[in-house]
Amino acid sequence: LHDASPHYTPERKAIHPVVRVHPITGRKSLFVNEHFTRRIVELSHEESELLLGYLTRWVSKPRFTVRYRWSEGTIAMWDNRCTQHHVLDDFEGERVIQRVTVMGDQPQAAAPPRYEPFGGRFSAASWRDKPLKDFLRED
Template sequence: MSILYMRVCPEIGGDTMWTNLEAAYDALSEPMKAMCESLTALHDADPHGSEGHNIMAVHPVVRVHPITGRKALYVSEHFTRRIVELTHEESKVLLDFLCRWVQRPVFTVRYRWTQNTVAFWDNATTSHYVLNDFDQDRLIQRVTVQGDLPQPARPLPQYKPSIYQRLGSFGSDEWERNYCADGRHDRQLAQYLREHGDYQMPKL
């Protein structure tokens, strides 16, 4: 659960869009649901890559709400960096699609702020983003309540991360040349796997 309090509101613009991630999941085709339910993704809590704020975690692409049991997509263009089990190219295509998909108007609500208003939402089933269409000051205070660990929709297949399939031993110079040249998010995934030792899928 998160709460926002609008202290300084621009006269025009700065609305927030909230997405219903359960509805976005429900509208996918059955084959796409099945594929997404078998995957995990690397999330980075600092979308700007600030030095010293590198907080990463691997979560299922489809999670189950801890109370209702409903399934929801669990991806965000701001925080989801890489599908663990897919190649660089496959991950980019799928994440681009999912991030565009959840922002479709049919799944979203647009909230027009006024000063001193408060909004709160369930992070397990919604995502949000601000419309960057304002040039005046905008000051919001946020409180996030500690939540649960995202649980997968079903037992996840024990696929090895795609990075283990590249040439050379994991973490070696040869492996770095053959894998990490793909981009920053691949390097982030490699760093996460190094720091956490043997890779383990989230389990029910």
């Protein structure tokens, strides 16, 4: 369950595959993000938390990262379908950042889902399950 509410609007929710296939290269990539991915719907809350924690730590390992060194006139482009990024503020001076977003494809799973969304008991006291319950009720 991906939720745009931390940065954008709370009504932007979607269920995406955790492992997706790039539509051009055919390569598999993880489609999880510590800022937007809220839950793996096929798992209980506890299982989802453990696996998402592991996956977000995995993708941030130094061997998977690139540090871009900016200089005047540089341009950086990346494919959001298979890249995670964030800004570091350890530089002097000012930068102008122009963001361009190209409308693209819908994430395609590497394999069909093997499980239905977690149908465990929801509790009004379980604030962690409320977004999933609300999302599943919207269908």
